[in-house]
Amino acid sequence: MFFMGKDKIETKGKKSNPVNSSEKSDKVAQLFHLLETDPQKNIDLILNQTRSIIKGFFSLYLRGDNKQGKPVIRACANLPRDLENTLSPGGHLFKDPLFTESLFTSHGTTSRTYCILPRAKVMSDPLGKKFGLKACLGTPVFSKKKVLGTLWLTDTQTRSFCSEDIHCIQILAAAIALEEERMAQGNLLLAKKNRFKGFYDATFETIFLSKRGICLDQNKTAFHMFGYSMEEALGKPGTDWILPQDHEKVENNMLSGTTSPYEVTALRKDGTTFPAQIQASMIDYGGEKLRVTALRDISELKQVQESLLEEKERYRILIDNVNDAIYIAQEGYIKFANPKTIELSGHSLEDLPKIPFLELVHPDDRENIHRNYKKRLNGENTPSPYAFRVVTKQQNTLWVQLSAVRIIWEGKPAILSCIRDISRIKELEEKLKQSEKMELIGTLAGGVAHDLNNILSGLVSYPELLLMQLDKDSPLVEPISFIHDTGIKAAEIVQDLLTLTRRGIHQASVLSLNQVIHDYYNSSAHHRLEKNFPDIYFKINLEPYLLNLIGSESHISKVVMNLVMNAAEAVQANGQVSIETFNRYVELSMDKGNEIPEGEYVVLRVSDTGEGIGPADIKRIFEPFYTKKKMGRSGSGLGLSVVWNAVKDLQGYIDVSSEREKGTSFELYFKATRDNLENIADDFQVESFKGDAETILVIDDVKGQRKIAQGCLKLLGYTPFAVSSGEKAISFLKKHPMDLLILDMKMEPGMDGLETYREVLKINPKQKAVIASGFSETKRVIEAKQLGVGQYIKKPYTLQKFAFAIKKELTKKN
Numbered sequence: 001m002f003f004m005g006k007d008k009i010e011t012k013g014k015k016s017n018p019v020n021s022s023e024k025s026d027k028v029a030q031l032f033h034l035l036e037t038d039p040q041k042n043i044d045l046i047l048n049q050t051r052s053i054i055k056g057f058f059s060l061y062l063r064g065d066n067k068q069g070k071p072v073i074r075a076c077a078n079l080p081r082d083l084e085n086t087l088s089p090g091g092h093l094f095k096d097p098l099f100t101e102s103l104f105t106s107h108g109t110t111s112r113t114y115c116i117l118p119r120a121k122v123m124s125d126p127l128g129k130k131f132g133l134k135a136c137l138g139t140p141v142f143s144k145k146k147v148l149g150t151l152w153l154t155d156t157q158t159r160s161f162c163s164e165d166i167h168c169i170q171i172l173a174a175a176i177a178l179e180e181e182r183m184a185q186g187n188l189l190l191a192k193k194n195r196f197k198g199f200y201d202a203t204f205e206t207i208f209l210s211k212r213g214i215c216l217d218q219n220k221t222a223f224h225m226f227g228y229s230m231e232e233a234l235g236k237p238g239t240d241w242i243l244p245q246d247h248e249k250v251e252n253n254m255l256s257g258t259t260s261p262y263e264v265t266a267l268r269k270d271g272t273t274f275p276a277q278i279q280a281s282m283i284d285y286g287g288e289k290l291r292v293t294a295l296r297d298i299s300e301l302k303q304v305q306e307s308l309l310e311e312k313e314r315y316r317i318l319i320d321n322v323n324d325a326i327y328i329a330q331e332g333y334i335k336f337a338n339p340k341t342i343e344l345s346g347h348s349l350e351d352l353p354k355i356p357f358l359e360l361v362h363p364d365d366r367e368n369i370h371r372n373y374k375k376r377l378n379g380e381n382t383p384s385p386y387a388f389r390v391v392t393k394q395q396n397t398l399w400v401q402l403s404a405v406r407i408i409w410e411g412k413p414a415i416l417s418c419i420r421d422i423s424r425i426k427e428l429e430e431k432l433k434q435s436e437k438m439e440l441i442g443t444l445a446g447g448v449a450h451d452l453n454n455i456l457s458g459l460v461s462y463p464e465l466l467l468m469q470l471d472k473d474s475p476l477v478e479p480i481s482f483i484h485d486t487g488i489k490a491a492e493i494v495q496d497l498l499t500l501t502r503r504g505i506h507q508a509s510v511l512s513l514n515q516v517i518h519d520y521y522n523s524s525a526h527h528r529l530e531k532n533f534p535d536i537y538f539k540i541n542l543e544p545y546l547l548n549l550i551g552s553e554s555h556i557s558k559v560v561m562n563l564v565m566n567a568a569e570a571v572q573a574n575g576q577v578s579i580e581t582f583n584r585y586v587e588l589s590m591d592k593g594n595e596i597p598e599g600e601y602v603v604l605r606v607s608d609t610g611e612g613i614g615p616a617d618i619k620r621i622f623e624p625f626y627t628k629k630k631m632g633r634s635g636s637g638l639g640l641s642v643v644w645n646a647v648k649d650l651q652g653y654i655d656v657s658s659e660r661e662k663g664t665s666f667e668l669y670f671k672a673t674r675d676n677l678e679n680i681a682d683d684f685q686v687e688s689f690k691g692d693a694e695t696i697l698v699i700d701d702v703k704g705q706r707k708i709a710q711g712c713l714k715l716l717g718y719t720p721f722a723v724s725s726g727e728k729a730i731s732f733l734k735k736h737p738m739d740l741l742i743l744d745m746k747m748e749p750g751m752d753g754l755e756t757y758r759e760v761l762k763i764n765p766k767q768k769a770v771i772a773s774g775f776s777e778t779k780r781v782i783e784a785k786q787l788g789v790g791q792y793i794k795k796p797y798t799l800q801k802f803a804f805a806i807k808k809e810l811t812k813k814n
Contacts, residue, residue: 024168027053032175037287039179040075046179047075047151050172054165056153057133061141061176063149074149080131114139114166119158137161141173143180151176206295211288213238213254225297227269238293243267250278254291257282266295275302323420325400328407329357329373330414344400344421346393362389362397376406377413387422399426463487510675511549513581513602514542516556525561535574538564543582545801547672549602555646562643563606563666570610570664580605583672585773585794587746596653598702600672607665613658621656643668674708674799689803691718694739694810698722699729699756700772701747709742709772712802726756733763740810743789745773745781754780757787768812770805 031049035042043061051059058078073079117136122128128136135155141148151173206225209217218233226241238254239247243265253262259281266276280293319326325341327334334341334357342349345360361369365388372382385403392398404417463484470477520526521540530538549556560579567577584603586596613621621640647654647668658664696718698709706722713720721738723729727750729741741760745753753771760767770791771781781792790812791805 024053024164028168028171031172033283035175035179036284039183042179043075043176044077046172046175048077050151050153050169051077053168053172054137054153054161056135056137056155057131058154060152060154061149062152083127083131113170116161132156134158135161137165137169139166139169139173141177141180143177143184148177148180203294204296208238208241208291208293208295210238210291210293213251216290222295225268225295226266232269241266241295243273253278254280263298266297274299325419325421326417327357327419328409328414328416330409330412332356332358335409335414341419344392344398344419345390346396360390362391365389372404373415376404376415379406390419399423509550509553510673511551511553511556512546513549513556513604513670514546516553517542517560517579517581517604520557520560520564526564529565529568533568533571536568536571537576538568539576539578541578541580543580545583546581547583547600547602548675549650549670550673550675551650551670552646555649559643559646559668560604560606562640563604563668566640567606567608567610567664567666570608572611575609575663577609578605578607580607583794584669586669596669599704601669602672604668604670605665607663609663612660612662613656613664614660674711689716689807691716691806691810693717693719695719695721695736696740696742696806697729697732697736697738698742699726699747699753700742700744701725702744705744705772709802712799713806715799716803716806718806726751726753726759729756730759730763733760733767737764739768740806741767741769742806743769743771743784745771745784752780754784754787757784757789761787768809770809772802 027049031046031053034045047059047061050056058076058080060073060079061075063072063074115138117138119134122133122136125133127133131154133154134157136152137154138150138152140150151169153169203219204221206222207219208215208222215233215236215238218228218230222233223229228236239250242250246264249262250264259279261277261279263275263277265273267273275298277296277298278293280291283290283292319338322338323340325344326338327341328336333355334352337345337349337352342352345352347355358366358370369388372386375382382404384405385401387399387401390398390400399422400419401422402417402419404415407414407416409416463480466480467477467484470480517540521538526538530536564577564579571577582603582605584601586598586601643666644654647670650670652671653669655667655669656664657667691713696713698706698713698720700706700709700722701724703724706724710720710722721732721736723732725747741757743753743757747753747756751759753773757767757769760769767788769784769789770793771784771789772793773781785792790809793801793805
């Protein structure tokens with residue numbers, strides 16, 4: 001059934017390297033696999049291996065011969081030629097144990113089982129002198145509590161015998177005794193079986209002896225491990241100890257003769273199971289080929305392995321999913337990196353270990369990082385955490401915060417580092433500093449503006465009175481007019497200062513940004529700008545169905561004027577200034593650093609084809625009086641500061657993008673409102689789009705959007721219902737058929753619009769639907785339209801667009 005391999009033992013050559021204790025024991029154990037059926041040959045082999053294992057000059061097995069009155073050499077290894085002729089009953093080292101048992105006895109009992117002769121005695125003995133012996137170790141060979149003879153090992157070198165030497169020679173003497181018993185009994189098979197029994201009954205592993213898969217013998221451990229007595233085990237197929245699902249594996253390994261360990265599920269007599277490991281080998285046993293199988297219970301090993309795997313998996317999940325970059329640096333390179341490190345650096349898992357980690361650090365920070373790295377490796381105290389900059393593969397610079405500790409990695413010192421991307425925090429810190437600076441400047445400007453207003457009253461009012469009293473041809477008209485105009489310009493600057501203090505904000509009201517822009521373009525201020533910049537083309541592109549916003553008309557007008565003026569001054573020669581408006585629904589996923597909350601916005605974009613703004617300057621463009629324009633060509637330097645403050649007052653957002661030699665673009669986001677929806681265009685009559693109480697289900701994950709849609713539907717005469725997810729829509733439609741669906745495309749978590757509509761068609765293959773989404777018309781929108789969705793309207797939508805899409809879809813024939 002099972003079998004075990006055997007190894008050869010080196011028996012030739014003089015000793016060169018010391019044999020350690022475990023090697024000696026292993027060689028003794030391996031020796032027993034070499035023993036065969038002839039006892040005398042086995043004794044000779046044991047003598048030969050005694051000299052080889054313990055490493056001596058020669059080994060000798062003596063038996064007493066009462067008839068001849070002298071010891072007889074029963075076996076030996078490397079024995080000098082004339083040594084046998086010099087043996088006598090007494091007067092030499094190897095005395096006949098039958099007559100001189102005092103060497104191994106104490107007070108008449110056989111309590112002493114070995115003898116190490118003193119060096120002086122060995123060297124003074126005639127045999128010792130003749131053959132140059134210096135050390136001698138002996139042990140009796142017992143059989144049935146009687147001494148049969150002695151086993152000796154000599155050496156020509158001065159040495160001491162360790163406990164392992166004594167243990168080995170005693171085992172070898174016991175082996176000789178077994179072979180003596182076999183010769184005495186004349187039952188070779190029984191002798192070999194007894195020898196095996198002595199060994200495998202003492203092991204903690206289950207041992208089976210089998211032929212052609214049928215059990216012939218088992219050791220005591222097998223009974224304790226499986227519960228089968230010897231009588232029950234004999235004649236059973238070996239697979240009876242194995243769970244049926246592993247029978248094929250065991251049979252295949254038996255047929256192939258594999259000697260490698262493999263795992264199975266073992267089956268006890270009571271039906272319980274446990275994980276086990278099997279290793280087997282073929283042996284020659286009494287002239288027959290039998291299989292010896294060792295089976296060990298690995299339940300505890302499996303538990304430990306599973307615990308280690310679970311622990312490893314917990315750490316893997318933690319390291320792989322943590323939002324920080326974790327890596328191990330050793331000898332200047334990264335030896336281990338988690339996925340966040342790969343993502344942060346931009347380098348692949350294959351390339352990262354090949355790059356010196358200092359190359360990932362910003363050049364200005366490398367010296368400091370290298371110094372701290374060396375200190376930490378040497379066990380010195382270093383600051384932690386601290387911030388520095390890294391450079392990604394895409395050459396982007398990121399601010400990171402480092403925490404590190406010295407560890408031992410694969411036997412060598414290393415640094416375990418944890419890095420967190422704080423670029424966004426740094427950016428917010430800069431914005432906070434900017435905001436605080438603007439607040440401080442505004443406070444100072446407010447105090448100055450209050451006093452200047454009192455002073456400027458005289459510069460504006462009195463010149464007007466004087467001009468009214470002067471003749472038109474008076475030479476004083478020109479200088480006094482100049483003083484008056486200068487006072488007006490100064491008053492405008494003061495008004496800008498007041499805007500910075502946020503004291504000049506009027507009562508907010510619902511506004512049309514398009515109308516504000518239209519009024520500005522027809523104003524004298526813009527006409528003067530066009531006159532001053534005749535080579536610039538001013539392009540207008542306004543969203544016809546733009547939503548309204550809530551704000552101060554004067555401040556919004558000031559924002560438009562300052563942005564257009566700033567754009568015109570940025571264009572060096574022939575160029576273009578564009579002003580655009582449009583509705584935009586901002587999703588949480590928009591790449592604005594999550595600064596702009598989700599919702600509906602009215603967007604004003606003013607762009608130019610000027611020389612652009614450099615990275616260093618773009619951070620300061622909203623600071624008061626910061627300008628790089630030529631003196632006399634532009635205003636006070638407060639224009640963009642006024643824009644910044646006005647937008648912040650309205651809780652809006654500014655996004656600036658600029659590229660050298662290509663121009664700059666300002667995008668301003670204002671919260672959209674649907675107030676006064678009844679004030680729609682004159683050519684749009686609500687009555688023309690009224691419904692007939694048709695049922696419409698609004699499917700949108702944003703509560704505010706559901707309310708807006710329901711309000712519009714009620715105004716248009718429909719019967720609205722609303723759910724917050726695709727899954728809820730499916731459940732609802734199974735019970736309540738609807739005339740139309742208003743379907744959002746992006747809903748989280750759960751099904752999106754396309755997946756929802758697919759499931760809806762399984763309920764009603766002719767279901768009509770309209771998509772309302774903040775995204776552009778993506779592939780998924782196109783796919784939904786191919787499935788049967790009719791209209792697509794983009795958020796934020798006007799009532800007119802909304803009404804038109806619904807009416808068109810409801811009146812469409814299936």
